[in-house]
Amino acid sequence: MNIWQRWHLDRPLFLALLLLSVVGMFVLYSASGENSMLMVRHVVRLMLGFVVLVSIAQVRPETLRRWSPHIFAFGLMLLVAVLAVGSVRLGARRWLNFGLFRFQPAEIMKLGMPMMLAWFFARGSLPPRTRYVALGGLISLVPILLIAKQPDLGTAALILGSVLTILFLAGMSWRSILMVLLLAGLATPLLWAHMHQYQKQRIRTLLDPSSDPLGAGYHTIQSMIAVGSGGFFGKGWLKSSQAHLNFLPESSTDFIFAVFAEEFGFLGILMLLGLYLFVLGRGLLIAFYAQDTYTRLLAGGLALTFFMYFFVNIGMVSGILPVVGVPLPLISYGGTATVTLMAAFGMLMSIHTHRKIIAD
Amino acid sequence: MSGTPIKDYLRESRLVNARMTGVIAVIAVLVLVLVVRLAYLQIIDHRHYMTLSNENSINPVPIAPVRGLIFDRNGVVLAENYPVLTLEIVPDQVKNMKVLLSQLGKIVTLNRQDLRNFYRELREKPHFDSLVLRNNLTEEEADRFAVQRYRLTGAELHARLERYYPQGGLAVSALGYVGRISENDTKEINDANYRGIEYIGKLGVEASYEDVLRGRSGIKKVEVNAEGRAIRTLDRIPPVAGDNLYLNLDARVQAAAEQALGNHRGTVVAIDPRNGGVLAFVSTPTYNPNEFVDGISTKNYRALMDNPDRPLLNRALDGRYAPGSTIKPFLALGALEDGMNPDQTYFCPGWYHLPGSSHIFHCWRWREGGHGTVDLRHAIMESCDVYFYNLAVHLGISRIDDILDKFGFGAKTGIDIPGEISGLVPSPAWKAAHGLPWYPGETVIMGVGQGAMLVTPLELANATALLADHGVGFDPQVVRAIENPTTRVMTYLKPSPGRTVGVHNQNDLATIVQDMRDVVRSPKGTGYLMGLHAPYKIAGKSGTAQVKDMPSNMAYNVKKIARDLRDNAVFIAFAPVADPRIAVAVIVEHGGFGGEVAGPVARKVMDAYLLPENPPPAGSTASSVRAPVQHAH
Numbered sequence: 001m002n003i004w005q006r007w008h009l010d011r012p013l014f015l016a017l018l019l020l021s022v023v024g025m026f027v028l029y030s031a032s033g034e035n036s037m038l039m040v041r042h043v044v045r046l047m048l049g050f051v052v053l054v055s056i057a058q059v060r061p062e063t064l065r066r067w068s069p070h071i072f073a074f075g076l077m078l079l080v081a082v083l084a085v086g087s088v089r090l091g092a093r094r095w096l097n098f099g100l101f102r103f104q105p106a107e108i109m110k111l112g113m114p115m116m117l118a119w120f121f122a123r124g125s126l127p128p129r130t131r132y133v134a135l136g137g138l139i140s141l142v143p144i145l146l147i148a149k150q151p152d153l154g155t156a157a158l159i160l161g162s163v164l165t166i167l168f169l170a171g172m173s174w175r176s177i178l179m180v181l182l183l184a185g186l187a188t189p190l191l192w193a194h195m196h197q198y199q200k201q202r203i204r205t206l207l208d209p210s211s212d213p214l215g216a217g218y219h220t221i222q223s224m225i226a227v228g229s230g231g232f233f234g235k236g237w238l239k240s241s242q243a244h245l246n247f248l249p250e251s252s253t254d255f256i257f258a259v260f261a262e263e264f265g266f267l268g269i270l271m272l273l274g275l276y277l278f279v280l281g282r283g284l285l286i287a288f289y290a291q292d293t294y295t296r297l298l299a300g301g302l303a304l305t306f307f308m309y310f311f312v313n314i315g316m317v318s319g320i321l322p323v324v325g326v327p328l329p330l331i332s333y334g335g336t337a338t339v340t341l342m343a344a345f346g347m348l349m350s351i352h353t354h355r356k357i358i359a360d
Numbered sequence: 361m362s363g364t365p366i367k368d369y370l371r372e373s374r375l376v377n378a379r380m381t382g383v384i385a386v387i388a389v390l391v392l393v394l395v396v397r398l399a400y401l402q403i404i405d406h407r408h409y410m411t412l413s414n415e416n417s418i419n420p421v422p423i424a425p426v427r428g429l430i431f432d433r434n435g436v437v438l439a440e441n442y443p444v445l446t447l448e449i450v451p452d453q454v455k456n457m458k459v460l461l462s463q464l465g466k467i468v469t470l471n472r473q474d475l476r477n478f479y480r481e482l483r484e485k486p487h488f489d490s491l492v493l494r495n496n497l498t499e500e501e502a503d504r505f506a507v508q509r510y511r512l513t514g515a516e517l518h519a520r521l522e523r524y525y526p527q528g529g530l531a532v533s534a535l536g537y538v539g540r541i542s543e544n545d546t547k548e549i550n551d552a553n554y555r556g557i558e559y560i561g562k563l564g565v566e567a568s569y570e571d572v573l574r575g576r577s578g579i580k581k582v583e584v585n586a587e588g589r590a591i592r593t594l595d596r597i598p599p600v601a602g603d604n605l606y607l608n609l610d611a612r613v614q615a616a617a618e619q620a621l622g623n624h625r626g627t628v629v630a631i632d633p634r635n636g637g638v639l640a641f642v643s644t645p646t647y648n649p650n651e652f653v654d655g656i657s658t659k660n661y662r663a664l665m666d667n668p669d670r671p672l673l674n675r676a677l678d679g680r681y682a683p684g685s686t687i688k689p690f691l692a693l694g695a696l697e698d699g700m701n702p703d704q705t706y707f708c709p710g711w712y713h714l715p716g717s718s719h720i721f722h723c724w725r726w727r728e729g730g731h732g733t734v735d736l737r738h739a740i741m742e743s744c745d746v747y748f749y750n751l752a753v754h755l756g757i758s759r760i761d762d763i764l765d766k767f768g769f770g771a772k773t774g775i776d777i778p779g780e781i782s783g784l785v786p787s788p789a790w791k792a793a794h795g796l797p798w799y800p801g802e803t804v805i806m807g808v809g810q811g812a813m814l815v816t817p818l819e820l821a822n823a824t825a826l827l828a829d830h831g832v833g834f835d836p837q838v839v840r841a842i843e844n845p846t847t848r849v850m851t852y853l854k855p856s857p858g859r860t861v862g863v864h865n866q867n868d869l870a871t872i873v874q875d876m877r878d879v880v881r882s883p884k885g886t887g888y889l890m891g892l893h894a895p896y897k898i899a900g901k902s903g904t905a906q907v908k909d910m911p912s913n914m915a916y917n918v919k920k921i922a923r924d925l926r927d928n929a930v931f932i933a934f935a936p937v938a939d940p941r942i943a944v945a946v947i948v949e950h951g952g953f954g955g956e957v958a959g960p961v962a963r964k965v966m967d968a969y970l971l972p973e974n975p976p977p978a979g980s981t982a983s984s985v986r987a988p989v990q991h992a993h
Contacts, residue, residue, distance in 0.1 A: 033452075033487045126372040168383070171375045228401040228409025242413055262413075266402040270395075277391065284380060293372050300380055307387060311394065318397050 008057040008353040013282045017053075017330065017345060020275055021046050024331035030238045031259040032252040032333065042333050049342035056346025060354050064347060065294045068112075068119035075112040078105035079146040086150075094150045106147045106155045107340045111347075113140055113159050114301035117166045122294035127171030136167060153199060154324035158312070162305040169300045202322045219255065222248045223317045226258035234265030252333040254325055257317040276310045276329075283345075286352045295351040302344045309341075421582055422556030425575030426521060426845075428602035430535065430565065432611040433639075433840055438535055439566070441521040445497040447505065449478075451487040454514035461493075464515060467508060468494055468501040473657060484543070490516065495654055523559060523653050529646030531614045533674045534607070534638065534777060534838050536564020537649035555579075559653070563674075564777050565605065565838055572842055575602030604843040606850070608637030616968035617642040620961040625949040627675035629821035630965055633934060633943045635855035636825070636834025638775070639969060640944075643675035678781050680814040681947050684903030684954065685743045686932045687764075687809035689872050690823060692736060694763030695751055696868040702736040708746035714753070714800055721749055721804055724904065740875040741885045743902060745808050752807025757798065760806050761787045767823040768859045769815055774835040783819050786812040810906060821945035822858075824932040827876075828899075828940035830869060831861035873899050877937055887931065890959030896970055897937040900962065902954035903930030926950040931958035935966050942969050 004011045025043065032038045078096060082105050086093045094104050120136050121128055128136070140163040148156035168177070192200070205220060226242035235241070240262040242248045251259050261269055283303025290296035306329065313328045315321035327334045329341055401409065430439035447468060454460050464470065474494050481491045497505075497517070505517060523538045538559040541549070545560050554560070555577040561567035578599030617628040621644045630640035645667075651660055664672055673679065696702065710730030712721045723730050723745040731744040739747035752760060764770065770785035784790075786806075788798035805811040815823075818836065826833045835858040841850045863869050876899035880891030886902040905928045929951030934943040944962045951957035 033485075033489070035484070037484055125368065126375055165383070169376050169379045171379060224401060225409050225412045227398065228405050229413035230402055231406045231410065232403055261398070261402065266399060269398055269402070273391065273395070280387075284384065287380060288377055290373075292369070293376070296373060296376050300376065300383075304383060304387075311390060314394055314398075318394070318401060320393070320397055 005353065007054060008349060009054065010282070010286070010349045010352050013279065013286075013345065013349065013352075016275060016279050016282065017342075020279070020330045023272070023275070026237065027256060027260045027263075027331055028252060028333055030240060030263060031256050034238070035252075038252065038333060045338050046330075049338045052339055053342040053346040053349070056343050057349040057353065059346075059350055061292075061295045061351050064115065064298070064350065065119055065122070068115035068294075071108070072112040072116035075105060075108035076143055076146075078108060079143055081105070082150065083146065094152050104152075104336055106150070106152055106159075107336045109143050109147065109159055110155070110162075110305070110340050111302075111343055113143065114162050114166055114298055114305065116140070117163060117170075118294050118297035118301060121166070121170040121297060122292070126293060127173065130173065130176055133167060133170075133172050133176055136170075137163070151196065152325075154312075154326050157324065158305070158308055158326065161308045162301055165304045165308075166297055166301040169297055169304075202324075205323075219249055219323055220319050223255050223258040224319050227261040227318055230262040230265045230268075232266045234261075234263050234268055237263055239263055254313070254323075254327055254332065255317055256332050257314055257328050260331070261317070273314075280304075280307050283348055286348050289355070290351055291355050299348055299351050302348060306341070306344070421580045423578040423580050423596075423599045424521070424556040424558070425577055425599035426601040427523065427538070427559070427575060428573040428604045428845065430573075430605045430607065432531075432607050432609050432614075433637075434610065434612075435606075436611040437526055438531060438607070438609075438611065439523060439525050442524045443519055444495060444522045445499075445502050446492050446518050446520055447494040447497055447515060448490045448492050448518050449515050450490050451482060451514070457482075460512065460514060463508075463512060464493065464505075467504045468497060470494060477655070490518070495522075520558075525649045527611065528650070529648050530611065530618065531609055531641065532564070532646050532649045533643040533676050534564055534609055534641035535649065536566040536777065537562055537652045538566050539652050540655055553577075562652070563779070565607070568777050569605055569839060573602040573605065576600040601845045604845055605839050606841040606843060607838055608632065608639060608840040609641060609838060610639050610969060613640040613965055613968045614642060616640075617961065617965045618644060618646065620964040621948065624951055625669050625675070626947055626951070626958075626961070627679055627817040628944065628946050628961060628965055629676050629817045630942055630944045630969070631821050631825040631836055633825035633829035633940050636822075636836050636858060637840060637855070638836050638838045639942060640965060641676050641838065643673070643677075643679070645669050645671045647671040674779070675947075676817045677775070677777065677779055679817055679947070680781070680783055681817070681928055681930070682811075682813060682905035682907070683769075683809035683815045683820060684905030684928070684930050685745075685748075685808055686820065686901050686903035686930050686945075686954070687813070688740055688743065688748055688807075689827065689876055689901050690767050690769075691748065691751060691755065691760065691763060691807065692740060692875070693827075693863075693868060693872045694759065694766075695755055696736075696871060697864055698755070698759070700736075700751075700754075702871055705733050705735045706739075706744075706747045706750045707733050708744050710746070712746045712749040712804070714804065717801070719801060721745070721801075736871070737875050737878060738884075740872070740901065741878040741882055743879075743886045748807035749804045750807075752803055752805075753800075757788060757803045757806065760803070761785055764813075766859075766861050767826055768833070769813075769819055769823060771819075773818050773822045774856075774858060775818060776835075776837050776839055780818065781816065783815040784813060809903060817945050817947055820930075820932060820947075821943060824934055824945055825943035826859065826861055827869070827873070828934035828943045830866065831863040833858040833860055873937065876901050880933070886953075886955035887933070887959045889956060890931070890933075890963040894935075894963065894967075896935050896966075898933055898935040898963070898966065899937050900931060900933030900959065902959060903932075904928070904952070904954045905930055907950065926952050929954040929957035931955070931962045933959075933962045933966065935970060942966055 025039070028042055029039055082093060082096055087095045087097045094106065096103050096105060117136055117140060120139070121132070124132060144156050144160050144163070147159065222242060226240065226248055229242070240259045242258065242262055248255055248258055260272065280303055283299060283306060287296050287299035287303060290299050309326060309329045312321055312324065312326045316323055316326065327337050330338065427441055429437060432438055447464070449460070451457065470493070478491060478493050485491060502517060505512070525535065525537065539562045540558055541554065541560045549560070553574065557574065557577060561570040561573065566573065576599060579597045580593055581595040582593050613630060617630070617640045621628065621642065624644065626644050628640055628642040629638070631638055647664055708723055708731040710723050710726035712723070713719060724743070725731060730746065731738065731742055734742070734744045734747050738744065764785045770783050772780050772782045786802065791798050802811050806813060822833065822836055835856040837853060837856065839853060841852045843850045877897065879885040879902065880887040880898045880900045882888065887900045890900065891898050907925070907928055927950070929948040931946045931954050932944065934940040944965050946958040946961045948958045948961065
């Protein structure tokens with residue numbers, strides 16, 4: 001039994017995550033304008049993330065399964081608490097203040113939601129009957145609406161994405177899928193009417209960034225300039241003029257990919273995408289090899305959620321998706337999201353390393 | 361098999377895996393779209409974007425707006441902006457920081473504090489930011505720099521507007537001050553509103569009206585060369601200046617109050633009872649807000665913190681004091697409402713004790729053998745404690761709390777500056793919450809405003825204004841109007857209706873006002889001294905609040921007792937009685953007798969406001985006085 005097995009870690013996945021974190025540190029160092037205080041905070045959070053990953057990898061999948069509804073219920077409770085007593089920052093009520101630290105309960109739901117749905121569908125047999133699909137959808141709608149109300153539309157959309165993914169994986173019938181698509185199409189104008197002004201503006205600027213070049217379109221235009229000026233080989237590490245001359249807003253958080261693209265070029269992007277796709281592939285492989293329906297659905301759901309993260313972020317920076325506040329996994333500066341992500345990978349490792357030998 | 365509850369594991373895994381394969385196909389398409397898009401940006405359109413981002417690129421530079429000015433009610437400037445030259449460095453453009461700093465050190469004076477601040481910013485802020493090295497350059501220094509500039513890459517002169525308070529410490533407790541935006545501030549604010557802005561209101565009106573005063577940043581598009589120096593301006597969206605504020609505060613009244621308090625620690629709050637306008641808001645000693653604008657030096661800050669007079673404590677807002685006998689008119693009004701006859705008398709032998717208890721409560725005139733037989737009029741006029749011991753016991757603690765609650769004691773007034781705290785109206789429930797019983801003796805001393813009861817000067821002034829305005833109150837407002845600096849249109853803030861005391865019978869209130877009038881008018885009244893030769897009619901009440909328990913048999917000789925042990929002198933008053941335009945609360949810490957020490961302060965404050973021949977304070981020359989432009993709306 002080698003050290004990887006003893007600690008229930010999946011070597012390829014672990015090494016890939018480590019490599020991503022190291023790449024992330026270099027990018028962040030440049031993007032933050034060589035801010036050493038910020039780097040210290042970032043590294044501390046990364047280390048905390050790895051500790052969480054290793055800890056969760058020790059938990060048996062069976063235990064995870066039993067916890068699932070409780071974690072979901074706990075997360076739901078906190079979301080209601082946020083609505084009641086949460087603290088407001090920048091106009092959104094997202095945080096619970098525990099004195100020592102602030103914390104976004106929506107983060108728990110990023111894990112709690114896939115866990116709950118995997119648990120729910122694994123209880124019955126697959127494919128689920130239509131009314132179970134509908135029930136599962138209804139259960140998940142409650143926290144999504146709570147998060148959207150904060151308002152944190154980015155997170156709400158991502159969680160909705162993970163819900164739809166698991167519904168699809170669980171074998172939702174094509175007829176139901178068509179129904180949902182139809183309903184979504186009909187609901188779009190309604191949704192548009194209920195969106196905040198700034199949210200509408202972001203979608204308008206996606207269609208035509210030059211309509212408001214110094215306002216809502218500014219982010220998109222500047223990040224496209226950064227990406228485009230990087231060229232094939234990039235300008236080199238620490239040479240991002242867009243970030244360093246302060247053109248690019250949020251360069252250490254949501255728009256950090258633009259800095260990466262400017263400094264490392266198309267070649268760097270291909271390598272980074274390769275690394276991300278490797279992590280995704282490994283996650284899907286774990287799902288394929290999973291030994292029961294719960295772990296298979298959970299692993300598949302978490303891996304595909306990870307895909308949505310980097311896809312939405314890169315899509316937003318390169319101007320094909322609207323500006324929503326989604327960080328680039330393991331590279332953006334940002335606290336709880338990193339830890340949540342690492343917890344998800346801890347679950348994947350737990351699922352993979354606790355398989356019974358007899359199964360194959 | 362279908363329809364049976366037994367799970368068909370193999371079928372389920374095949375189903376999920378098949379679905380996953382489908383998703384992988386979708387992912388492949390999405391990734392392809394992404395790669396094509398990025399290739400399009402980075403390879404096909406690369407030249408276009410390269411040009412945009414070229415070294416000679418167009419840099420949007422934010423332009424800070426001019427912060428709104430603050431005037432008193434007569435147009436005296438309380439806060440303005442004046443231009444200063446700063447020397448700044450963009451670390452990213454510097455090849456060798458040590459060499460640059462030593463070169464600069466020969467041109468301009470750089471002291472330790474400057475360097476320490478600069479190095480701290482260097483650690484904390486992004487290196488593409490422009491960091492301040494020296495403030496307030498003299499013209500000579502600026503000239504020397506201009507000559508040598510060509511070899512000082514990375515350093516730049518900037519002209520900025522800096523906040524200045526021409527009246528110094530006058531009204532700092534209401535005005536507050538601005539300071540540099542700190543790391544803590546950045547967590548609370550929306551960066552988009554602060555592009556190019558370095559200062560933020562920290563206290564007082566400067567903080568609570570931050571959004572009004574700040575204005576909107578503009579943007580200047582400049583072409584910059586390889587070193588990041590601006591070559592020329594291409595386009596400009598002008599900033600929008602912040603709105604000006606006109607306060608209810610009257611600088612003359614404020615100055616008169618600060619002068620009247622002299623070297624004492626103390627506080628004065630004056631309110632216009634008709635609308636809640638705050639006419640004076642004083643806490644002494646004051647301090648100079650200009651020191652805080654660019655960060656106070658450690659030495660000066662420590663001096664302020666170590667000062668035993670605690671100048672940084674805003675006594676008017678956050679001071680808590682025993683009200684002493686100033687509480688009596690409020691309790692008396694409550695008792696009249698309950699049907700008490702004002703002609704009812706109590707006998708004051710100089711002391712009081714509860715039936716069945718041996719504890720003696722003294723009247724302040726116990727040495728002369730007490731007040732004798734007193735009715736309500738004499739009890740207020742001569743401030744007889746024994747009368748009010750009896751009254752308190754007669755009312756009972758829950759009714760007392762009721763009355764005090766009605767006048768807003770123990771609750772924040774809702775003034776429009778941040779940081780207000782409330783006083784304390786003790787109750788049996790409050791003591792029970794601390795696990796303590798309520799003693800009957802505590803009810804007795806509530807009658808003379810002693811014991812655990814505490815008021816803030818603002819509460820006391822507000823309650824006095826309530827008396828003056830027939831029980832109709834307003835939330836105290838420091839700011840009177842907001843002026844658009846370009847159109848000069850004034851928007852007057854509506855008085856915000858506050859606490860209102862339902863006075864069932866205005867005759868009761870008239871009785872109390874008449875008695876308070878006698879306090880000042882009658883030679884036997886405790887406030888006679890302050891009312892002498894007043895050309896208008898004043899109603900008032902004195903208070904002398906113990907701060908230290910004294911042996912009750914000890915002779916109270918003001919001159920012999922150490923200053924910190926002396927009683928606080930308290931006085932409330934309003935005038936003119938027929939149609940009150942000003943209500944005042946004065947507290948002089950360790951001043952001694954309220955009528956003798958705090959009363960004259962109240963008089964000077966009212967004189968300054970009500971007598972027209974008062975000259976404006978020094979410093980407000982004609983040039984710095986602006987008449988507010990009236991605008992009907």
